[in-house]
Amino acid sequence: MLDQASPHSAIQDANGSADLLPEHHGESILAVFWRFKPLILVLVIIGTGVGYWRYHEKPTTYRATSQLMFKSDTPISLDSNTGIVRGGIPSGKLMQSLITSDAIVGRVASNPEVKSIPSLESSTEKQIAAMVRSGIHFQTLTDQSDSRDRMIAALNFDGRDPQLCVATVNAVSQAISQHFERERQSTINEVGELVRNAMDKLIREQKDLESEYLTFRDNADLEWNVEGQAINPYRERQFQLQSYRTELEHKKRELNSDLRLAINTRKLHRDPVLVAQIIGHLGSVVDEFEPLRQIVGPGNTAPDDLTLKKLEVERALIPLQIKRDQLELAYGASHPEVKSIAMQIESSQNKLNELNQQMSERIAELRAQSQRVDYDKAAREARDERARMAVDAYIRGLEAQLTVLAQDMSDIDLQIEKQKDEADKLKIVEERDASFNRQIETMRGLETQLEQQLAALNLADVKGGILVEPLLDTGQAYETGPDLKKDLVLFGMLGLGLSGLLAMIFESTAKMFRSAEEIQRELRLPVLTHIPLDEGRIQQGKGLVDSEIAKLDPKLSVVHRPYSPAAEAVRGVRTAMLFDRRQYNSKVFQITSPLPGDGKSTLAANVGCSVAQSGKRTLLIDLDLRSPRLSLRFNLEAKTGLTNVLNGELGPAEAVHQSPIENLDILPCGPLPANPAEALTLAELAEVFQWARDNYDFVIVDTPPLLMVSDPAVVTTYVDAAMLVMRIRRRCKPNAKEAISMLRAAGARVMGVVVNEIDDVSGGASYKSSASGSYQSIGYGYGDKYRRRYQQEAKTQDTYVVKGRHASDPGAMPGAPTGPVGEPGAYEREITDSEITDSFAPTVVPERRRTNVRS
Structure with missing residues (x-):
C-alpha cells in the first residue's frame, strides 16, 4: 500500500489553497x-x-621511448646582490616548452637520420617539425624537490611508423644535448665579456678617481695620519683648549669651595686657631699655604685619622687572608704556602700594633705640651694672632687665584671660538675628502664582485654546466594503439x-507528477491519500455475506475487501471529511476529477459506504447526468432519480434508493436528460441540496470531469468542499492545474487531492464532444456506446427532457424557455435569488426498502 497523507496535514483557506504544506526536497x-x-x-x-x-577504424600506432638524465655541476645558489637563483636544473614544464620550441624541433627536422626515413622523403622540414611537435612527449620521473641538481625524464614519441619513432627520439635527445651545450657556451662567453668590459671600465675610473684624490690632498689645508684619515688642525687645537678650560673650571670650583669654607668657618668660630685647624683639615689647597700648615701642625692630627690609617692597613691585609683561606681549604692548614701567608699576616698585624702604640704615646706627649703652652697667656695671644693672620692670608690668596683663573678662562674662550671658526671653514673640504673615500671604497667593492663573477664563470666553463646523459637506449618501438x-x-x-x-x-519538461511532494508544491493542496491498484475480486466466506451485498460492484473494496490497502486508503478520505466537518461544519462534499477514467465514481461509492459504516446517515447523489455510474455500482434500477425530482414528478424522498449498506442512501441520475448542463442550473437543484442537508449527516456528490464539461463548476455553488481525484498519467500535471484553477475560479474550497493508482498499460486518453452532448473517451466507457447501453438497461429514451416541476406553469418560473429542446432560447436563462432560496418542504425519509434494487 502506498503512503497516505494525514487528513489534517494542511489547513486550507477559503479558496482551497493550503496555508501550510510539507517542505519539498526534490528528487535525486x-x-x-x-x-x-x-x-x-x-x-x-x-x-x-x-x-x-x-x-x-583507427590505424596502428607505435611508441619509442628513452630516458635522459639532466645534471648540473653548478650547485644551485642565490645571488645576494641581484636575488637571482643560479645553477640547478629547469622545471619539467620549462623542459616541455623547450622541447617543442623552434630551437629543438628545427634541429630534429634537419637531422639526416630523420630525413632519410622513407615515409618522410617527400615531406618538407616544416611538415616534419609539425609532426615532431604533435608526437613528442616529455615526462619527469623524479620530484624536483628531491634534487635540485639532477632530474630524470622520459622522452616518448608516438607515430604510425616504428622506424620514424626511434629516429625521432634519438634526434630529439641529440638536439637537447646540443642546445644546452651551445647555450652554456654562449652564456658564458657573453657574460664573461660583459664582466671583463665592466672591470676594465671600473679600473680606469678607479685610477682617475685616485689621481684626482691625490691632487685634492696636495691642495687641501687638512692633515692626514698614518692610517689615511683626514685631520682638521684647527679642530684638534679647539679640542685641546676645551680640555684645558675644563681643568681650569674644575680648579675654580675647588678654590670657590675652599673660599666659602674659610669665610663661613671664620664667621662661626671666634678662636683663630680652631678656624685654622678646621681649614687645615677640610681645605683642599692647604698645603700650598705654609703659614697655615705650620699652625695646624702634626700635633693636631685627629685621632680619627689614626683609625682610618689603621683600617687602610687592615684592608690591605684582606687579600692575603682570602688567599690563605683558599689555600687552606684546598691543601690544608699544614701546607707550606698556607703557613707562609699566615706568617705574613701575623707579622703585619704585629707591626701595626707597635705603630699604634707609638702613635698613641706621641699624641699624648703632644697634648701635654699643648696644655703647658696654654698656661702662658702671652704665648697664647701670639699664637692666636698668627692663626688669624694665616687665615686672612689664606682667604686673600684664594681670592687672588680665582681672579687669575677667571682671566685665563676668558682668554681661552676667545681662543676656542677662533679655532672653531677656522675649523668650520674646512668643513666643506672634510666632506669632499669623505666623498672621495666612499667612492673609492665602492669601486673597490664592485671590483671584488666582478672578480668573483668572473671566477664563477671560469669554474662553470670547467665543470660543464647542464649535461644531458642517456640512461636508456631507445631500442625498438612497441605498439600502443x-x-x-x-x-x-x-x-x-x-x-x-x-x-x-x-x-x-x-x-x-515532463508533464506528469512524480511524487506527492510535487503535487503539493504545484497544486498548493495536500494529498489526502493514495489509493493503490485494487484487483476487484470479492472476498467472502461461506454464509457470511448478504446476497444483496454480494451483488454490489466488486470495485466497492470497502464492502467486499474491508481489510485491503484500498479500503484503508478510502478510510483515510473519510477521516479527512470528518476533520473538515469538525472544522468547517461541512456536510456536502463534491468529488470530481480532471478527466474521465480517474476513478471519481468508484471513490464516491467507496467513501459513501465507509462514512455509512461509521454510523453517519449518508446520501450519495449522482450528478453526472451524462454518464452516471452510481446505479451500476450499487445494482439499482435507474427508472427514477434526480431528473424526475428536478421535473417535479417526484419528491426527493421518493426518488431516493436504499442500498444494502446500512445508513447509506443513493439518489441516482434517473432518466438521462438531453440537456444535462441546463438541468444543473435549475433552482430545483438547490432545493434538493437543502433537503439533503436537513435529512442527512453527510452528502457526497459525484460530478463529471472538470476538463470535459462545465457541469462540476456549476455544482460547486451547492457544496461545502470539493475533492479532486486523479490518476498519474501523461499530461496529468497541466490537467490537474487547470482543474484546480476551474474549481477555485468557481469559488470552491478544495479539501485536497486523492491520487488513484494507475497501471503501466493505461496511458493517456483523448476526448471529443459528441453530437448528443455527452463526452467520450477511448477506453473509459463514456460516450454514445455506453449511453445506448444505459438507456437499453434502464429503458429510457433521448426524448426525456429535464425542465423542472414548475415548467408546466409558465408564470411560476420567470425566464422559462418557450421553444422546444435544442432550439435557440431553450434553457438559456439565469437562476434568480428567489429560485435558489425556494426549497421543498421537509420530507421524512421512508423506512428502508429493497423494491428498487435490481434482481
Whole structure:
C-alpha cells in the first residue's frame, strides 16, 4: 500500500489553497536516471558500439621511448646582490616548452637520420617539425624537490611508423644535448665579456678617481695620519683648549669651595686657631699655604685619622687572608704556602700594633705640651694672632687665584671660538675628502664582485654546466594503439553522459507528477491519500455475506475487501471529511476529477459506504447526468432519480434508493436528460441540496470531469468542499492545474487531492464532444456506446427532457424557455435569488426498502 497523507496535514483557506504544506526536497538524480534506465541503457550500448567501430577504424600506432638524465655541476645558489637563483636544473614544464620550441624541433627536422626515413622523403622540414611537435612527449620521473641538481625524464614519441619513432627520439635527445651545450657556451662567453668590459671600465675610473684624490690632498689645508684619515688642525687645537678650560673650571670650583669654607668657618668660630685647624683639615689647597700648615701642625692630627690609617692597613691585609683561606681549604692548614701567608699576616698585624702604640704615646706627649703652652697667656695671644693672620692670608690668596683663573678662562674662550671658526671653514673640504673615500671604497667593492663573477664563470666553463646523459637506449618501438578498452569506456561514457542529459531534459519538461511532494508544491493542496491498484475480486466466506451485498460492484473494496490497502486508503478520505466537518461544519462534499477514467465514481461509492459504516446517515447523489455510474455500482434500477425530482414528478424522498449498506442512501441520475448542463442550473437543484442537508449527516456528490464539461463548476455553488481525484498519467500535471484553477475560479474550497493508482498499460486518453452532448473517451466507457447501453438497461429514451416541476406553469418560473429542446432560447436563462432560496418542504425519509434494487 502506498503512503497516505494525514487528513489534517494542511489547513486550507477559503479558496482551497493550503496555508501550510510539507517542505519539498526534490528528487535525486539517481532516481531520475533509474526512471529513464531504458534510454540510458540504449545510449550506453550505442556508445560502446560506436567505440568498437572506432577501434577498428583507427590505424596502428607505435611508441619509442628513452630516458635522459639532466645534471648540473653548478650547485644551485642565490645571488645576494641581484636575488637571482643560479645553477640547478629547469622545471619539467620549462623542459616541455623547450622541447617543442623552434630551437629543438628545427634541429630534429634537419637531422639526416630523420630525413632519410622513407615515409618522410617527400615531406618538407616544416611538415616534419609539425609532426615532431604533435608526437613528442616529455615526462619527469623524479620530484624536483628531491634534487635540485639532477632530474630524470622520459622522452616518448608516438607515430604510425616504428622506424620514424626511434629516429625521432634519438634526434630529439641529440638536439637537447646540443642546445644546452651551445647555450652554456654562449652564456658564458657573453657574460664573461660583459664582466671583463665592466672591470676594465671600473679600473680606469678607479685610477682617475685616485689621481684626482691625490691632487685634492696636495691642495687641501687638512692633515692626514698614518692610517689615511683626514685631520682638521684647527679642530684638534679647539679640542685641546676645551680640555684645558675644563681643568681650569674644575680648579675654580675647588678654590670657590675652599673660599666659602674659610669665610663661613671664620664667621662661626671666634678662636683663630680652631678656624685654622678646621681649614687645615677640610681645605683642599692647604698645603700650598705654609703659614697655615705650620699652625695646624702634626700635633693636631685627629685621632680619627689614626683609625682610618689603621683600617687602610687592615684592608690591605684582606687579600692575603682570602688567599690563605683558599689555600687552606684546598691543601690544608699544614701546607707550606698556607703557613707562609699566615706568617705574613701575623707579622703585619704585629707591626701595626707597635705603630699604634707609638702613635698613641706621641699624641699624648703632644697634648701635654699643648696644655703647658696654654698656661702662658702671652704665648697664647701670639699664637692666636698668627692663626688669624694665616687665615686672612689664606682667604686673600684664594681670592687672588680665582681672579687669575677667571682671566685665563676668558682668554681661552676667545681662543676656542677662533679655532672653531677656522675649523668650520674646512668643513666643506672634510666632506669632499669623505666623498672621495666612499667612492673609492665602492669601486673597490664592485671590483671584488666582478672578480668573483668572473671566477664563477671560469669554474662553470670547467665543470660543464647542464649535461644531458642517456640512461636508456631507445631500442625498438612497441605498439600502443588502438586501445579497445579505452575506446569502449570513452564512448560508453559519452553515451552515458548524453543519456543522462536527455533524461534530465525529459524530466524537466515532463508533464506528469512524480511524487506527492510535487503535487503539493504545484497544486498548493495536500494529498489526502493514495489509493493503490485494487484487483476487484470479492472476498467472502461461506454464509457470511448478504446476497444483496454480494451483488454490489466488486470495485466497492470497502464492502467486499474491508481489510485491503484500498479500503484503508478510502478510510483515510473519510477521516479527512470528518476533520473538515469538525472544522468547517461541512456536510456536502463534491468529488470530481480532471478527466474521465480517474476513478471519481468508484471513490464516491467507496467513501459513501465507509462514512455509512461509521454510523453517519449518508446520501450519495449522482450528478453526472451524462454518464452516471452510481446505479451500476450499487445494482439499482435507474427508472427514477434526480431528473424526475428536478421535473417535479417526484419528491426527493421518493426518488431516493436504499442500498444494502446500512445508513447509506443513493439518489441516482434517473432518466438521462438531453440537456444535462441546463438541468444543473435549475433552482430545483438547490432545493434538493437543502433537503439533503436537513435529512442527512453527510452528502457526497459525484460530478463529471472538470476538463470535459462545465457541469462540476456549476455544482460547486451547492457544496461545502470539493475533492479532486486523479490518476498519474501523461499530461496529468497541466490537467490537474487547470482543474484546480476551474474549481477555485468557481469559488470552491478544495479539501485536497486523492491520487488513484494507475497501471503501466493505461496511458493517456483523448476526448471529443459528441453530437448528443455527452463526452467520450477511448477506453473509459463514456460516450454514445455506453449511453445506448444505459438507456437499453434502464429503458429510457433521448426524448426525456429535464425542465423542472414548475415548467408546466409558465408564470411560476420567470425566464422559462418557450421553444422546444435544442432550439435557440431553450434553457438559456439565469437562476434568480428567489429560485435558489425556494426549497421543498421537509420530507421524512421512508423506512428502508429493497423494491428498487435490481434482481
